[in-house]
Amino acid sequence: MDTVLELRQVTQVYVNDSRATLAVEDLSFAVKRGEFISLVGPSGCGKTTVLSMLAGLLKPTRGEVIVGGERVLSPSPRIGYMLQQDYLFPWRTILDNVLIGLELSGRKTEQSIAFTRSLLHELGLGAFEKRMPHELSGGMRQRAALVRTLAMEPDVLLLDEPFSALDMAIKLQLEDLVQATLRKRGKTAVLVTHDLAEAAAMSDRIIVLARNPGRYFSSFRIPEAMSSALPTEARRMSGFQPIFDRIWEALEISGGKEA
Numbered sequence: 269m270d271t272v273l274e275l276r277q278v279t280q281v282y283v284n285d286s287r288a289t290l291a292v293e294d295l296s297f298a299v300k301r302g303e304f305i306s307l308v309g310p311s312g313c314g315k316t317t318v319l320s321m322l323a324g325l326l327k328p329t330r331g332e333v334i335v336g337g338e339r340v341l342s343p344s345p346r347i348g349y350m351l352q353q354d355y356l357f358p359w360r361t362i363l364d365n366v367l368i369g370l371e372l373s374g375r376k377t378e379q380s381i382a383f384t385r386s387l388l389h390e391l392g393l394g395a396f397e398k399r400m401p402h403e404l405s406g407g408m409r410q411r412a413a414l415v416r417t418l419a420m421e422p423d424v425l426l427l428d429e430p431f432s433a434l435d436m437a438i439k440l441q442l443e444d445l446v447q448a449t450l451r452k453r454g455k456t457a458v459l460v461t462h463d464l465a466e467a468a469a470m471s472d473r474i475i476v477l478a479r480n481p482g483r484y485f486s487s488f489r490i491p492e493a494m495s496s497a498l499p500t501e502a503r504r505m506s507g508f509q510p511i512f513d514r515i516w517e518a519l520e521i522s523g524g525k526e527a
């Protein structure tokens with residue numbers, strides 16, 4: 269597997285009103301094509317900052333962010349971003365919402381519309397394309413947000429707490445659906461989550477960050493039997509709890525039990 273995404277000695281300093289905050293210091297890691305990684309760590313360790321740099325929304329103060337062999341200097345269609353909130357436009361139908369990225373980037377063609385509609389079907393929203401967002405449940409809206417992201421055919425998906433606003437049952441279903449959809453397409457994914465069990469169930473590898481300033485602390489590879497299973501299946505495996513305990517312990521040492 270080749271490396272598709274890399275942070276090279278990245279430092280991020282925020283400066284507001286002459287006050288500087290060292291958010292991330294000298295952070296390096298690489299992610300291989302098709303790999304699913306999670307970033308976990310105590311609040312304020314820089315997880316969202318790292319995603320913003322990967323998305324090209326924030327330029328590192330020092331160091332480089334590389335995606336697909338190129339330096340990330342601005343947002344790019346090869347990098348998709350899915351957030352806790354779905355940001356669907358209330359005045360647009362679901363189909364018009366999921367086509368918006370293609371529309372804005374001038375890539376809306378018969379072919380891309382057909383592809384997007386096939387994604388809606390695959391994610392169980394085929395019958396809802398003419399509905400308005402308020403007619404859908406929270407889980408369905410998040411599925412629509414995933415379709416909107418995948419419609420752009422990104423190589424890398426950045427997932428910032430995409431399930432945290434959902435009920436437990438919907439969250440578990442969506443974890444399975446998202447992971448299976450990304451795996452099937454060989455997508456590379458970086459998930460930020462406060463839910464350690466979610467990280468352990470969904471990922472191939474987990475990177476633990478420490479805070480003050482945000483920096484690399486440790487990483488864990490999830491055994492293949494677990495990472496290749498659906499997250500709900502992985503959660504039931506006998507090896508799951510020991511892995512969870514090891515990551516939990518790392519978090520305690522890294523500066524806060526709060527993930």
Ligand SMILES: Nc1ncnc2c1ncn2[C@@H]1O[C@H](COP(=O)(O)OP(=O)(O)OP(=O)(O)O)[C@@H](O)[C@H]1O
Nearest residue numbers: 282284289291310311312313314315316317318482
């Ligand atoms: N725009 C900003 N201006 C100044 N400081 C910021 C800004 N955004 C984040 N920070 C600071 O940078 C550090 C990292 O923040 P960040 O939001 O990336 O952490 P996080 O791990 O995602 O936190 P959480 O888990 O609470 O969402 C924190 O100290 C935070 O206060």
